[in-house]
Amino acid sequence: MTSKERILNKCAKAADGAFAMPELDDIAAVEYPDPLKQFCATSEAVGGKVVELADNQDINELVRSLFPEARRIASNLTEISIADTNPDLVENACELNGTDLGIIRGEFGVAENGCIWIPQTMKQRAVCFISENLVILLPRQNIVNNMHEAYKRISFNDYGYGTFISGPSKTADIAQVLVMGAQAARSVTVILI
Amino acid sequence: MKVGLFIPCYVDALFPEVGMASLKLLRHLGVEVVYPQGQTCCGQPMANGGFEKQATHLARKFEDKFGNFDYVVAPSVSCTAFVRHNYPSLIKDCKVADKALDIVEFLHDVLKVKGPLGRFPHRVSIHNSCHGVRELGLSSPSEQNIPKFNKIRDLLQLVEGIDVVEPERPDECCGFGGLFAMEEKAVSQRMGCDKISRHAATGAEYVTGPDSSCLMQLSASAERLGLDIKCKHVVEILASGL
Amino acid sequence: MSTFHSKSAKSFLKDEKYSSWHDKTFWSVRQKRDAMAEKLDEWEQLREKASRIKLHTLSHLDKYLEEFSGNAEKNGVKVHWAADAAEFNEIVFGILSSHGVKKLVKSKSMLTEECEMNPYLEARGIEVVETDLGERIIQLKGQKPSHIVMPAIHLNHDDVGELFERKGISDQPGNHDPSYLTYMARLSLRGEFLSADAGMTGANFGIAATGDIVVCTNEGNADMSTSLPKLQISAIGLEKIIPDYASLAVFQRMLCRAGTGQPSTTYTSHFRKARCEDGEMHIILVDNGRSDWLADPAHREILKCIRCGSCMNTCPVYRRSGGYSYSYFIPGPIGINLGMLRSARQHSGNLSACTLCRSCETVCPVKIGLAEQIYSWRQSLSGLGTFNRSKKLMSDAMSLVFNHQGLYDAATGAESVMNIVPRDWMPFGLRFPRKPFHKLVKEDDK
Structure with a gap:
């Protein structure tokens, strides 16, 4: 007998089927009068920054003004013209090390916790983590209240990876002092488009 | 309504005044209360220490003494909780489990006492004993997001001249825990000292609670730290001046 | 009349300043958790749902395991089954050695601690680098975690500063500022990520309906570990399988709120496939006692645990005795119970570390009767011959x-x-x- 068979047999014997799956649609989950406002407040609370793109404002100019020092910028978004590295064209993900700014797209935001759904849409997803600073472009009408709504909405493509990001990488592992910028992006700026 | 008064062993031996106050208070409220002689211990100390079997005889004895009352009332939350929650698994056809009430519950929920009680012109800090909070529901546990309530506070507020406060960390354990206090002496003493310090920080002259074992731990801690704060069971305060 | 725990706790408490700091630090995490719970009117409803989802899944575990592994395999993932720690370690080593891996970067996993994987691999010439900062610190120090969520919490910034100086990670002697030290660790770990041949993660959840492995981190280290190397291995205990995304929503909302008092971890990552065409993703499902515990109705519900650590933070005894006062590598109320399940004879010296105050059960996001279980273990002690x-x-x-x-x-x-x-x-x-x-x-x- 393989370990798989042994484990499954033991579980089958022990699992008595006694408990039905509870109803989950009746959860009285939090909703906000203005989800976008709540999303912005939560994002700031988790260490992120939210900026609105004004009508007729050029996204590249806005990013440039936010990160005047950034030299190496990585993005595969067609509207981003200031990028000098395209994560779709990078053969070895390690080459993205040293990226000052990564610019990616988020599908929707979650008001209750500042999460943004980022399905992998580039060959090297490392750009989402290895960049010193991360800019996420997020359509401002795409905000849901809570994670129940969020998980009804997520979808995967062929890359088979997706993540919720809520603010910059952080740690409090040294003496419980909160420090932004542990192993991944040291800052996250959400640009509402 | 026939009410049997259960006075747990350590209250009987060490805090007879708590028993007397219970009797006085219940009689004052017009309750027909009987103290059946020959009662000893509910068995909780042995069971919590890991010797539940030794509690079985005591549970049977308890059932004999109290089975025919409408309510069994005790001035001790942990003993009441043990009778209510553990007896049904110890003895067959247990009748007393559902009738056992801590005196705070009895006054608050059954008698629904609203009228004036005694007089106690002092600042009093409530000690929310763990088993009162988390096993009998005398107050809303600080861990839970449910509407806030506190039956002890409700009753104390019927006492004339009293100033009721609660400490920071209002329902953290005092560290008594029965045999825990012996096996884990260092942690137990530290918990007791931390707890009484928080009570003292409220400026209270008295700590009051529904369980004399917690209060015993707290007064020992007060002496250890040289704090001028006294402990009194909640029934003593409710009955004071009656 | 003393036990393993009571003796260790006594010496822990001798340093009054440190033990007070320890108590206050974890109490403040509990308070942050309370603030999160209070913001959600549905908190108690979520706890009830979470508990019932876990009870349901456990009582149908064989079916969900098959669904999970079937879906993962459809996604091209290689699924392995390990009956015990030894088999788990052999499987990991087998995968790594067949790929010629010299260096493995990994995110935090209590399961790999449980199986003592790191020393096993190191003895066979594979360098293992922990990439969660807390785990990295204790790895460099040669210690075990003292808390499952904050593994290096027992060290202060001077301890870490001196450690980093000795290991050549920091370059400014005497600078023990946590921000500086975190930055220096970032630079050091960046080098490790870039030179690793494989990445490993644990798993907070496995989703039966999709075959996904879900990993929650604040540092992004699980994602760094798996987006640079092409080989990914994820280790998951059998009990971490949940039915679907609707269930995941419930747990995602509770895990971090309960554990650290944040509304979410920074990263909630869903791994479904190997990250590139010439990459590989392996999932190892680990039993190591779990199927026996499942068969034990008295203690089965311990398997509901999502490892948030909130029972430790609220436990008045844990806060005043520290993680190393327990003989099992997971401390606090859940650790007392897991230790007894692992080896009652070896770990009964932790049973004294409980006043039965029941704060742990009242905090627990999946409503495990932690104190009730400790009570019931105490009843069986005399049968074990280890009673006092x-x-x-x-x-x-x-x-x-x-x-x-x-x-x-x-x-x-x-x-x-x-x-x-x-x-x-x-x-x-x-x-x-x-x-x-x-x-x-x-x-x-x-």
């Missing part, structure tokens, strides 16, 4: 006295009450009443 003799004598004496009215009357008569009440319980100045209540009331009734 003087405690048993005490209990026997109480039992004798309480069962015999004559003895009881004599014992409660006067100062002979000392015979039944332990000396340590006596407040210094407690005066023995002249008469017990049962005699006073007789006189009163006359």
Whole structure:
């Protein structure tokens, strides 16, 4: 007998089927009068920054003004013209090390916790983590209240990876002092488009 | 309504005044209360220490003494909780489990006492004993997001001249825990000292609670730290001046 | 009358300043958690749902395991099954050696701690680098975690600063500022990520309906570990499988709120496939005792645990004794229970570390009866032969006295009450009443 068979047999014997799956649609989950406002407040609370793109404002100019020092910028978004590295064209993900700014797209935001759904849409997803600073472009009408709504909405493509990001990488592992910028992006700026 | 008064062993031996106050208070409220002689211990100390079997005889004895009352009332939350929650698994056809009430519950929920009680012109800090909070529901546990309530506070507020406060960390354990206090002496003493310090920080002259074992731990801690704060069971305060 | 825990706790408490800091630090995490719970009117409803989803999944675990592994395989993932720690370690080593891996970067996993994987791989020439900052610190220090969520919490910034100086990670001697130290660790770990041949993660959840492995981190280290190397291995305990995304929503909302008092971890990552065409993703499902615990109705519900650590943070005994006062590598209420399941004989010395205050059960996001389980383990101690003799004598004496009215009357008569009440319980100045209540009331009734 393989370990798989042994484990499954033991579980089958022990699992008595006694408990039905509870109803989950009746959860009285939090909703906000203005989800976008709540999303912005939560994002700031988790260490992120939210900026609105004004009508007729050029996204590249806005990013440039936010990160005047950034030299190496990585993005595969067609509207981003200031990028000098395209994560779709990078053969070895390690080459993205040293990226000052990564610019990616988020599908929707979650008001209750500042999460943004980022399905992998580039060959090297490392750009989402290895960049010193991360800019996420997020359509401002795409905000849901809570994670129940969020998980009804997520979808995967062929890359088979997706993540919720809520603010910059952080740690409090040294003496419980909160420090932004542990192993991944040291800052996250959400640009509402 | 026939009410049997259960006075747990350590209250009987060490805090007879708590028993007397219970009797006085219940009689004052017009309750027909009987103290059946020959009662000893509910068995909780042995069971919590890991010797539940030794509690079985005591549970049977308890059932004999109290089975025919409408309510069994005790001035001790942990003993009441043990009778209510553990007896049904110890003895067959247990009748007393559902009738056992801590005196705070009895006054608050059954008698629904609203009228004036005694007089106690002092600042009093409530000690929310763990088993009162988390096993009998005398107050809303600080861990839970449910509407806030506190039956002890409700009753104390019927006492004339009293100033009721609660400490920071209002329902953290005092560290008594029965045999825990012996096996884990260092942690137990530290918990007791931390707890009484928080009570003292409220400026209270008295700590009051529904369980004399917690209060015993707290007064020992007060002496250890040289704090001028006294402990009194909640029934003593409710009955004071009656 | 002392136990492993009580002896270790006693020495922990000798340093009053440090032990106070420890207590306050974890209490503040509990308070952050409370603030999160209070912001959600549905918190108690979520706890109930979470508990019931887990009970349901466990009571159908064989079906969900098959669904999970079937879906993962459809996604091209290689699924392995490990009956115990030894088989798990062999599988990991087999995968790594067949790919010629010299260096493995990994995110935090209590499962790999449980299986003692790191020393196993290191003995076979594979360098293992922990990439969660706390785990990295204790790895460099040669220690075990003292808390499952904050593994290096027992060290202060000076300890870490000196460690980093010794290991050549920091370049400014005497600079022990946490921000600086975190930055230097970032630079050091960046080098490790870039030179690793494989990445490993644990798993917070496995989703049966999709075959996804879900990993929650604040640092992004699980994502760094798996987006640079092409080989990914994820280790998951059988009990971490949940049915679907609707269930995941419930747990995602609770895990971090309960654990650290944040509304979410920074990263909630869903791994479904190998990250590139020439990459590989392996999932190892680990039993290592879990199927036995599942078969034990008295303790099955321990498998509901999502490892948030909130029972430790709220436990008044954990806060005043620290993670190293427990003999099992997971401390606190959940650790007492897991240790007993792992080896009752070896870990019964932790059972004393509980006042039965039940704060743990009331905090627990999946409503595990942690104190109830400890109570029930205590009942089985005498059968194990590990019970405490003087405690048993005490209990026997109480039992004798309480069962015999004559003895009881004599014992409660006067100062002979000392015979039944332990000396340590006596407040210094407690005066023995002249008469017990049962005699006073007789006189009163006359």
